[in-house]
Amino acid sequence: MRKHIGMGVAILASAVLLAGCSTGGGESTETEQSGEELTVWVDANRKPAVEAAAKAFEDETGATVTLVEKNFDDLRNDFIAQVPTGEGPDITVGAHDWLGALVAAGVVNTIDLGDKAGEFEQVALDAMTYDGQLYSLPYSLETIALIQNVALVGEDAPATFDDMIQKGLASGAERPFVINTNGQTGDGYTMYGFQTSFGAPVFVQDDSGSYTNEVGMGGAPGEAFATWLGANGEKGTGYFSTTIDYDTNNELFNSGKAAYTVQGPWAIASFADVEVKVNPIPSAGGQPAAPFVGVQGFYLSSQSENTLLANEFLVNYLGTYEAQKALYEADPRLPAWTALADEVSSDPIIAGFLASSKNGVPMPSIPEMGSVWDFWNAAEAQIIAGADPVSTWNTMITDLTAALEG
């Protein structure tokens, strides 16, 4: 009797197995509902804003938009790795300085804004243009500017670096000026305003404003900047120090120990304890200071199987005032949509950053930019720490030129 029950259970189990197999097969032949599917990669900040535009798109075309949330820092490498395999998304959000790497990997498609191009800030379009072709729909800008403690030094913008130091010293604060050097790594990005005021841009710009491959920070202007940096470094006046990293910088400014600092709009939230005024970066070398401008936008994959829908979504849904406003509200940055930028300029802090961006230049996005940062940051950190400015700078220029050619 028991043996029969045992056999019976075994037969039942096999029947279940076979039934499971057949239902599995049945499910896979079910067809999808309406239309096609778009995959968009966003990060946590931008997801709610893109959701609103996606909803409108889904209602009008019947396609489904799938938003995949990823870490912003992972987006670039994952996009380059996955698109060639065919498993990538159709659209991704990204920063403009990825453009060189994305073009070198062949993973982005060109975008045609047509008449809409007039609605965007020119610097945003320039940043997203490589070799004359536009590759992305921009939506926000960011730049750094001089931030000053109103209680200590008032609201007036200092004319030059020395002027700023004088005012800082006169205010009685522990340090007149503090700036992030990223510790031992160095931060060429934050120092760039001062560097351009010596007339030493990282690359020479051609007539249309794009960067050539010619290194422009060598020669006498570069050496002048390096000498000035060394003079103000740890062995000199001490205003630049490798002991100051991002958090230390913000802490010193926020506690009133420093009168001036140079930072971007993302740091304003850390300065809750002081009243701030945002002004353009003062010149240190005589020429106007032109800080780096970073642009964020949406890229289109070159291996997308839904190019038509993706273009439609990008240009006609994300490229509208409503969607740009939703993006601004979800993640407040300087808008690239001119009408919106004018609207939000009523906030003096935003107006200050916008004014700084008017003088700014886009970060170069050539594919070799990665090695440029490595050499450049390291050289600046060494100069600030006390190495001989001129020889360190010139060695860096030589290494950089060799790496760009190699």
Place this chain on the structure above:
Amino acid sequence: MSLKQEAVQASPQLDDGSGRRARESHARNWRGLGGGFVVKLVLMALINAFGVLVVLSAYRVENWFILVGMVLIVAIADWVYFAKRTIPLKYLLPGLVFLFTFQIFIFGYTAYIAFTNYGTGHAGTQEQAVEAALIQGERRVDDSPTYPLTIVQQVGVLGFAINDDGTVRVGSEEQPLSDAGEMSGSGAPAEVPGWDVVDRAQLLSDKELQQSVVDLRVPMSEDPNDGSLRTRDAVTAAVYTSTLVWDEQAQTITDTTTGTVYHATDRGTFTSDDGESLPTGWAVNVGFENFTRLFTDPDLAEPMVLVLGWTLVWSILSVVLPFALGLFVALVFNDPRVRGRKWMRVLFVLPYAFPAFMSALVFRGMFNAEFGIINDLFFFGADINWLGDPTLARIAVVWVNVWLSYPYWLLVCTGALQAIPSDALEAAEIDGASKFRRFRSIILPLLLVSTAPLAISSFAVAFNNFTVIYMFNGGGPSIPGAPYALGYTDILISAIYDISGVSGGAADYGLASALSIISFLFVGLVAFFSFRQTRKLEEFQ
């Protein structure tokens, strides 16, 4: 036959010759409810079902590697668990499957990448590089207006119909744009004689049709230099010209505006005769170049020699110092004269509970030359440049690692010390051996028997201890003139991370993979020789 005889026949009794009946495994047992067998059947059914699912999915996406691999794994699993004699394999198989999937396969793939130049500028296949070049070369003609567009078709051939300022013009791939009537208004043409209009709903639901529309180029006229019409959203069209032309026979891309011819090289780039290259390349096999680059490229070789030397020193110190400190503390706490041992042990083991990641970051703040608490409290406010000076940075990071690792050795040594027979120690004491002599000749060798394998594995872990090195100082003060921002406290693994470009620089996955393999070989050799040396310790048992 009676039920009893059937039962006896159904489950044969194994006789191992000593007269006892060995019990058959309950997984093969049909007796009674047959519970064991049913459980095994259900589990194997689940595994087989999973295998079938994976095989079907792999078939659908045409990934033959996964398909064949899964078939093999399922077949082997079925054989192992249903055969009688594969008893050891039944225990080992899950471990082996995971070892294969997560270690051996990854190792094989890394080895494959190490022989290519996959990285920045060499991301896809040659086909994709050509596609990308053509995309980059197709430019909108400067003064091209934006025409309202309707998609039309005629006998299966797709065409564009535009409203050119009141004139309807229509054309297809083969047939250049020609006039086809007049219309009023500024919208897209609603109907075109001789052609059927493709409405938007139909377009939006057909993926292939969409791709054809996006790929379609309608010549403006018989002259190719006038460009062709192109649409991106099927609502408007504009005139584009292609400046790059791909010749598959000759494997060249020609720039029609300047006449430059770019040849496909065996390095995976399109390069012209004067050395200019198109930005997009493809990944090619470069043989052993990535391995020899370490020795032949002087810019890379110098800092890498420093890095390699420091990695060895770091690994040895990271084993010896925590072991010594842990053993010392364990010996101290072993003595019954020490008061409050229970609480002290907990306190001393505490660093082991902190995540290494967090501790390294906190120590970085503490070692800050100007604001750090270590300079303030222990060195009376001196500005000792812990993070900026190469030697001091190395001392600091070794200190952090010792702080993090010694509790592990404290625990291990405490256990191992209990296992040492006290009578041997007493005998030595009676014979007049000093404390140090007892330690050196009795305690240490017996301790090493059990801890030597741990020391070897600890060496391997320290060799690859990316977290502490990278979180503490990002590789340390940079070596002047080194590429990839290599620094004085960089060990091989963090150097590989910098070279691989994952953190944002120029990526060279081929070189990084080759260095990973060299690192594996190195650690493997050291471990192999060390294990052979530990055999000598067996004589102490």
